[in-house]
Amino acid sequence: MASAESQEHGSEWRLGLEPGESAQATPAPPHSEPPRDLGRERLERPLQVVTVEHLGWSLIALYALASRTLGLGARPLDGAEARHAIAAFNLAGIGPHVPAVAYPGAAGWIDALTAGLFNFAGASDCAARAIYALAGLLLIAMAFEMRHYVGRAGALGLAAMLAVSPVVTWYSRAAAPALVGAAMALVTINLFMALRANPSRRRAAMFGIAGGLTAAADASGLATIAIFILAMVPLGVWDAVTVRNLKLRIQVWLDRYGAHLATVIVAAPAAWAASRLALHDGFAPDRLAAAAYSVVTGAGERGFEAGLRFYLPSAALYEFLIILTGVIGTAIILALRVRSRFAVWCLLWTAGAIAWGLWTPAREPARIVAMLVPMAVLGAIGFDWLHRTEIWRYIWISLAIIAISSLYVGIIADFVNGVPNPSEAPWARHTNLFWTDGATLPDVPRIARAAQSGLPVDLATVAYAGPVAPQIRWYLRNLRPLDDVATASVIAVEDAPAPTASSESRRWDFAYSETWRPDFTGIDAARVIRFLATGEIWGATSERKATIIRRPVGPAAPTVILTPPG
Numbered sequence: 001m002a003s004a005e006s007q008e009h010g011s012e013w014r015l016g017l018e019p020g021e022s023a024q025a026t027p028a029p030p031h032s033e034p035p036r037d038l039g040r041e042r043l044e045r046p047l048q049v050v051t052v053e054h055l056g057w058s059l060i061a062l063y064a065l066a067s068r069t070l071g072l073g074a075r076p077l078d079g080a081e082a083r084h085a086i087a088a089f090n091l092a093g094i095g096p097h098v099p100a101v102a103y104p105g106a107a108g109w110i111d112a113l114t115a116g117l118f119n120f121a122g123a124s125d126c127a128a129r130a131i132y133a134l135a136g137l138l139l140i141a142m143a144f145e146m147r148h149y150v151g152r153a154g155a156l157g158l159a160a161m162l163a164v165s166p167v168v169t170w171y172s173r174a175a176a177p178a179l180v181g182a183a184m185a186l187v188t189i190n191l192f193m194a195l196r197a198n199p200s201r202r203r204a205a206m207f208g209i210a211g212g213l214t215a216a217a218d219a220s221g222l223a224t225i226a227i228f229i230l231a232m233v234p235l236g237v238w239d240a241v242t243v244r245n246l247k248l249r250i251q252v253w254l255d256r257y258g259a260h261l262a263t264v265i266v267a268a269p270a271a272w273a274a275s276r277l278a279l280h281d282g283f284a285p286d287r288l289a290a291a292a293y294s295v296v297t298g299a300g301e302r303g304f305e306a307g308l309r310f311y312l313p314s315a316a317l318y319e320f321l322i323i324l325t326g327v328i329g330t331a332i333i334l335a336l337r338v339r340s341r342f343a344v345w346c347l348l349w350t351a352g353a354i355a356w357g358l359w360t361p362a363r364e365p366a367r368i369v370a371m372l373v374p375m376a377v378l379g380a381i382g383f384d385w386l387h388r389t390e391i392w393r394y395i396w397i398s399l400a401i402i403a404i405s406s407l408y409v410g411i412i413a414d415f416v417n418g419v420p421n422p423s424e425a426p427w428a429r430h431t432n433l434f435w436t437d438g439a440t441l442p443d444v445p446r447i448a449r450a451a452q453s454g455l456p457v458d459l460a461t462v463a464y465a466g467p468v469a470p471q472i473r474w475y476l477r478n479l480r481p482l483d484d485v486a487t488a489s490v491i492a493v494e495d496a497p498a499p500t501a502s503s504e505s506r507r508w509d510f511a512y513s514e515t516w517r518p519d520f521t522g523i524d525a526a527r528v529i530r531f532l533a534t535g536e537i538w539g540a541t542s543e544r545k546a547t548i549i550r551r552p553v554g555p556a557a558p559t560v561i562l563t564p565p566g
Contacts, residue, residue: 056156060140064163067414068136068172073126075419076440079513080364081175082470085128088114089477094123096480098473099464109216109275110180123477125445128175135180136172139373142186143380149193149342150377154384161325161376164403166318166410167368170434173414176366181221182373184214188228193342195260204260208267215268216275220370223356231348235341307358311368313518314433317532318413321406322372325379325399326350332382343381350374365436409532417535420514430535431516438513438544440471447508448475451490451550455479459553463488466495472512472546489553494546506550511543 048054077085086098092115113131121127140159147155162168171179191207215222240246254261315323330350333343350371357363357371383399386392413432420441424430431439452460462479472492482488494512519539527538 053152053156057144057159060156060159060163064137064140064159067163067169068133072129072133072173073124075125075173076442076445077125077128077175077471077474078440079438079470080366081128082474084111084114084175084177085123085125085474086470086477087111088118088128089123089474091115092118092123094118095478098477099481108277109213110177112275114175129173132175132179133172135183136168139168139172139179139183139186142183142190145190146186146377146380150380151384151387153387154380157325157383158376158380160403161322161379162373164407164410165322165372165376166406166413167314167372169410169414170432171366171369174366176369177218178220178364178366178369181214181217181224182369184210184217184221185224185228185370185373188214188225199257199260201260201263204263205267208264209271211264212268212271213275216272218367219362220357220367223360224353224370227349227352227356231345231352234348235345302359302361304355304358306361307363310363311357311371313520314365314368315372317528318409318433319372319406321402322376322379324402325383326375328386329378329380329382332385333378338381338385340381346374346377346381350378365434412533412535422511422514426540429516429537429541431514431537431541432535433516433518435514435516435541438515440513441511443510444471444512445475447510447548448472451506451508451548452476452479455489455553459489461488462490462492465491465493468492468494469512469544469546472548476548489551491549491551492546493549495544505552508548510546510548512546513544514541515544516541 088111089095090097091111110131114128117127117130139162143155143159143162145155146158150158168179188207188210191203191210195203195207211225211228215225243249330347332338333347353371353374357367386395413434417430417432420435420439421430422441422443452462460479461482462476463482463485464473465485472494476490476492479490485491516537516539518537523538530536531538
């Protein structure tokens, strides 16, 4: 009866299983997982944990890229830059041959690369500086590679010093072979250390080629290679005194690595000779010797005092960060806090670079880079040692303030006051310390364009009445040069009476270059601080003037068509 009711009304209520009844699993309710959001997972996937080192290298790379490449053509070429640009333009063969005064410091392989760029992108101020801007970026990249030898913190400090350096930044944006030589010097050092760690003939060839290109870049590059070799002599003498069985060790080394040494000895002179051949002016020993001879000769005054007068203003006022850290690094190495053959070799390299730079009479403003780079490497070694000590927590803020000050001074000098402003009053001029050899005024390209605009191809000629500045020749490069002043459509004259022209001729009398050489006699600290903060100078600037005359170009005679007899 109960069973029937239970079947009729559903399962009956029970406390447990009936005898003989087996237990059965009750199925769990279905559980459905939410669908995967693949788009969100891809966006939220961690790629890299950003450390202080990563952030530092990223900021340095961004600033270096922006400061070395943006607005390369905004400033007209000065005289030294125009000489290299003209040499590259003549090598490219894309226009009339521009007569230029030969100079022993011609950088064959750099001018050849610039000539190739002219053929690809056209001749311009930006293209004339592009190879040098890439060398400025290469300098920062080599600082990153040197973290294996100066430490991770030291390499970061080295890159920061070179990136914010007003001098290095300026010459990274100018056609300065000394900057290329400094970059190639760091490449040579890194290749040597790689060859030493893992010898191979390929690395030996690369090391030799880098050394040859460093020597061929500039007279300062040639001096740098000589200093590299001389700096190894004291270390070799120390080994000769302290190492046992030196003769046997040398024989074993030659047996193992003699082929690598021969590869270097062959590759380095070959790279140098190929660079000189790139000038297309013949291969002669006297031409190769000219670069070596120019290292120790020149028209200037020989001696350390004259060198200090030449380089000290820009070094002291612009490069206080590198000088300070270089002094700290030197003190740390001399105190034997850093016991490394590489550190001692860098100390000898710095001493040799400073001694050569100050003594040699063949001085150029850009060659200060060859002295600043080894000082920055010393500073990096000291920076890395301080970073590993408790002293760091007390001095890092001071170093950061000095670095920011260097960055500010560099922005004022390199970008705010990079181009002369003729509209400023003589008593309130703003300049920088890179104008000691003259800065080209912004009107020069405009006047040159106006002088050659609208000239027919057969009348696009120019005559230079006497010596004319390279920058004027550069901006008139599209005109075919003539020796006869009487027949040329355009005449350029500098520091001389201009030829007589007709009343229909157009004439431009203009200042093309402005020079400021500071006199520190009797100058107080307030004026110096004002100069660093705003670029406002003391004393007067000097100008060089030139004249461009364009003769009138008459309309072509009408063509007369004779009617044939009917």
